[in-house]
Amino acid sequence: MSSEFIDILLFGVIAVFLIYRLRSILGSTDGKIVNIKTKRAKSSFKPKIVPENTNSEFLDGANKAYEMIVQAYQGNNIEKVKDLLTPEALNAMAQAKAPKEIKFSEVKTSSILEDKEEDSRLIKSVKFETEHYNVANNEILTVVEEWGFEKERKSSDPNWKLFSIKLVS
Known part of the structure; x- marks a missing residue:
């Protein structure tokens, strides 16, 4: 056999081998479609089922905390x-002086306005409608405020801490 024939035969074997490998890697056109699913990026928020009575229990505790x-x-x-306040809220309330003629009477209504998770904190905003008594004018005042409570998600302390107060009316 001549060297030219061996060269052609060698190139033919290599070509058949390459075609076989490409076909096994790339597939064929016989109608078989293979779906490759990609993994989704994991979100940091994991919703969990919260019992219905949790909000009512929280509002009961928030009402007691408001009064205290x-x-x-x-x-x-x-x-x-001080265990119910963040350090910032404690400093702000310690520096401010309460008017002596206004006395707290009762919480009329309360409702959760917002319930969210930021970073590692759980935050709830509560709207309080309360009655206060003005001793000087002998009248009842209705006050509406929004209080923000926060809690570290991984904290073992069951208490929520007040971090903001917004006077609505």
Whole structure:
């Protein structure tokens, strides 16, 4: 056999081998379609099922916290409720002085306005409609406020802490 024939035969074998490998890698046109699913990026938010009574339990606790904080503020003894306040809220309330002629009466209604998760904190905004008594004018005042409560998601402390107060009316 001549060297030219061997060269052609060698190139033919290589070509057949390459065609076979390409066909096995790329597939064929016999109508078989293979779906390759990509993995989705994991989101940091994981929704969980929250029992229905959780919000009512939270509002009961928020109403009690409201009463305790307002009464401590009016009695100029805000240190008494420091476990219910963030350090910033504690400093702000310690520096401010409560008017002596206004006395807290009761929480008329409360409702959760917002419930969200930011970074590692859980945040709830609560709207309080309350009655206060003006001793000087002998009248009842209706006050509407939005209070923001926060809690570290991984905290073992069950208490939510007040971090903001917004006077609505």
